[in-house]
Amino acid sequence: MKKLINDPKNVVNEAVAGFEAAHSDLVRVSHDPIFIVRADAPVAGKVGIVSGGGSGHEPMHGGFVGAGMLDxxxxxxxxxxxxxxxxxxxxxxxxxxxGVLHIVKNYTGDVLNFETAADLALAEGIEVAAVIINDDVAVKDSLYTAGRRGVAGTVLVEKIAGAAAERGDDLASVARVADKVNSLVRSMGVALTPCVVPHAGxxxxxxxxxxxxIGIGIHGEPGRERIKLEPADAIVDRLLGPILTDLPFVSGDRVLLFVNGMGGTPQVELYIVFRRAAEVLAEHGIDIARTLVGNFTTSLExxxxxxxxxxxxxELITLWxxxxxxAALRWGR
Amino acid sequence: MKKLINDPKNVVNEAVAGFEAAHSDLVRVSHDPIFIVRADAPVAGKVGIVSGGGSGHEPMHGGFVGAGMLDxxxxxxxxxxxxxxxxxxxxxxxxxxxGVLHIVKNYTGDVLNFETAADLALAEGIEVAAVIINDDVAVKDSLYTAGRRGVAGTVLVEKIAGAAAERGDDLASVARVADKVNSLVRSMGVALTPCVVPHAGxxxxxxxxxxxxIGIGIHGEPGRERIKLEPADAIVDRLLGPILTDLPFVSGDRVLLFVNGMGGTPQVELYIVFRRAAEVLAEHGIDIARTLVGNFTTSLExxxxxxxxxxxxxELITLWxxxxxxAALRWGR
Known part of the structure; x- marks a missing residue:
């Protein structure tokens, strides 16, 4: 295992400390227990948005804390x-x-722990709503999940729900728009290599x-199938087929096309993928109105x-x- | 070789086509010969800024084309x-x-080819100035370089010179500020793994x-030494020593601290590195006034x-x- 770390058990502590040192203009950090909040939290009268989950998927979620996205x-x-x-x-x-919205990826541990926290918060008089993200079309159930897994679509939910909260929508409205994004986004991934969890080695x-x-989970959970390496275009086609037929996406739709790197993929490859995906959508008469390309929901290296x-x-375009x-998404004023 | 590509000889063509499809709000692309320009180029009365070099370092340079940075x-x-x-x-x-400023990393081929292009442009009546970037303190001469290599400091030159051009500075002034940034930035890198050039395999x-x-070049050129893997903090100290003593940076200085990923490094590791670097600068009484963390000058994977x-x-803070x-750096209006 070759990693730029000190002790495997300090990876999260030290990374969060570095994040705090790098982005003190945007966030504050609590070290015990560990969480990251936007610098001006709590914002009076605004719905708060909290997300979280296992580390190793950075910039998700800490990189999305700040005005217009996560609290x-x-x-x-x-x-x-x-x-x-x-x-x-x-x-x-x-x-x-x-009130506070919890954005939770659909993994059994996350769902249970966010539910427990929501119950405790409610007992203190804090109103909490939750949206469970399950955008991965690859498999029906998975290693840590009943139903579909939550993957990179989470980034889009967090951006759009964050914008709704920022403009002053109430908790029910922010939860509604988060649910709406989750209901309209579909994802699927591929792994060329595994990754090494530091404490596993x-x-x-x-x-x-x-x-x-094909259909890899973001923790390396099994996907649909293992195949021989193919040209990028063929791999893209294998992912787009199940994505497009699932919602389904049809001619005349306007979409956001998001190509997400898993952490160790060179950017030239992500753009080669984007190119083919854009071709396929054009063939289907689907209009790419917005785009996102980069490492946003990763699996370490x-x-x-x-x-x-x-x-x-x-509505979604305005909020996007x-x-x-x-730290990871920034535009406008 | 496991890559998300089609044919090795089409990697750059297809990646640029994908970049164009993803960022048509920001850029236009010429496919023959290949270059990327900002969507509103040429901007009348503004100094144009052109950079370039071998592919494989993305987002440098195409990801930096747009208002306030490269033309x-x-x-x-x-x-x-x-x-x-x-x-x-x-x-x-x-x-x-x-007039047009060329920002050129110090590699023999780049320097010669940009010089030739500048001569041809001058013959057409276009005034061209050039700044050669040589921020890498690792080695004196290198595989493709006489003198020091140009590495990640290039990103900072491009941002700051771009801002100077955007506010209307004349060619001599933009060249002066680019030279100033180059004279005040020092860099050094480390590789844990090599990368595979697609056409080499x-x-x-x-x-x-x-x-x-230790001291790796961005094309895998030899650095100062090969050592056994050490804890991240010890590696950071090995890089910071030569960087700090070279300018030198001293107590009371205000600096921008930039931790740059080479392409395949998880973000948690970059923040562990940032944490230690910030500690060391604090010990030296150096004030971290601005920060940048992420994959900006990469070497594929x-x-x-x-x-x-x-x-x-x-002046530099205002321009930063x-x-x-x-596509890769975006803030403000």
């Missing part, structure tokens, strides 16, 4: 759900009196030199990528375009 | 200088009548499972990172903070 992010150990304590503490820290799975895994497609309407100021 | 980027083949033709064409495309060098290369430190003054709208 707090709660990182667990690498690929491990945070416990209810830090989720509760983050919920308290961002409560501006208008070994790859969580293995792939032969000429093998790739895994080589691979995922494609997410979100069906847009005027709204200003955002986070 | 054009010229990508060569992977790790290979672009020829004078596309550099000349890009120079013509961005000439708004106020094999790693350009090899490292044992427990070995790292190489695992590793570089640290750059730029000594700031009020100025709005920028590119």
């Amino acid at each position: 707090a992010a709660v990182p667990g150990a690498v690929f491990t759900s945070p416990t209810p304590d830090p989720i509760l503490a983050a919920t308290q820290a961002v409560d501006g009196g208008a 070994e790859p969580s799975f293995t792939l032969a030199d000429d093998e790739i895994e 895994m080589q691979g990528m995922s494609i997410s497609i979100l069906k847009l309407d005027d 375009d709204a200003p955002v100021a986070t | 054009a980027a010229v990508p060569g083949a992977v790790f290979t200088s672009p020829t004078p033709d596309p550099i000349l064409a890009a120079t013509q495309a961005v000439d708004g009548g106020a 094999e790693p350009s060098f090899t490292l044992a499972d427990d070995e790292i290369e 190489m695992q590793g990172m570089s640290i750059s430190i730029l000594k700031l003054d009020d 903070d100025a709005p920028v709208a590119t």
Whole structure:
């Protein structure tokens, strides 16, 4: 295992400390329990938005804390759900009196721990709503999930719900728009290589030199099939087929096309993928109205990528375009 | 070789086509010869700024084309200088009548080809100035370089010179500020793994499972020494020593601290590195006034990172903070 770390058990602590040192203009950090909040939290009268989950998927979620997106992010150990304590503490820290939305990826541990934290918050008089993200069309159930997994589509939910909260929508409205994004986004990924969880020290799975895994989960959970390495265009087509037929996306739709790197993929490859995905959407008469390309929902140093497609309407475009100021996404004022 | 590509000889063409499809709000692309220009080029009366070099370092340089930064980027083949033709064409495309600045990393091929293009442009009546970037303190001469290599500090030159051009500075002034940034920035990197150039198909060098290369070049050129893998903090200290003593940076200095990923390094590791670098600067009484963390000057999928430190003054801070709208750096209006 070759990593730029000190002690495997300090990876999250030290990374969060570095994040705090780098982005003190945007965030504050609680070290015990560990969570990251936007610098001006709580914002009075605004719905607070909290997300979180296992570390190792950065910039998700800490990189999305800031004006116009998340109020707090709660990182667990690498690929491990945070416990209810830090989720509760983050919920308290961002409560501006208008309630708090939990954005939770559909993994059993995350769902349970966010639910427990929500119950505890409610007992303290904080109103909490939750949206469970399950955008991955690859498999029906999975290693850590009943139903579909939550993957890169989470980024789009967090941006759009964050914009709704920022403009002053109430908790029910912010939860509605988050649910709407989740209902309109579909994703699927591929791995060329596994990754190594620091405290494990070994790859969580293995792939032969000429093998790739179609439908990989973001913790290396099994996908649909292992196949021999193919040209990028053929791989893109394998991912887009199930994505497009699932919603389905049809001619005349306006969409956001999101090509997400898994952490170790060079940017030239992500753009080669984008190029083919754009060709395929054009063939289907689907209009790419917005785009996102880069490493946003990663699996440490895994080589691979995922494609997410979100069906847009005027409301979602307005919220997507709204200003955002986070470490990983920033535009507008 | 496991890559998300189609044919190795089409990597740059297809990646640029994908870049164009993803960022048509920001850029236009010429496919023959290949270069990327900002959507509104040429901007009348504004100094144009052109950079370029071998591909494989993305987002540098195409990701920095847009308002407030580069007017054009010229990508060569992977790790290979672009020829004078596309550099000349890009120079013509961005000439708004106020002259054009070439920002050139110090590699023999780049320097020669940009010089030739500048001579040809001058013969057409386009005034061209050039700044040669040589921020890498690792080695005195190198595989493709007489003198020091140009590495991640280039990003800082491009942002700050871009802001100077955007506010209307004349060619001599933009060249002066670019030279100033180059004179005040120092960098050094480390590789944990090599990378594979697509048309070569094999790693350009090899490292044992427990070995790292201190002072690596961005094309895998040899650095200062190969050592056994050490804790991240010890590696950071090895890079910071030569960086700090070179300028030198001293107590009371205000700096921009830039931790740059080489392409395959997880973000948690970059922040662990940032944390230690910030500690060391604090011990030296150096004030971190601005920060940048992420994959900006990469070497395909190489695992590793570089640290750059730029000594700031009020002028440089104002220009750094100025709005920028590119695929890879975006803030302000």
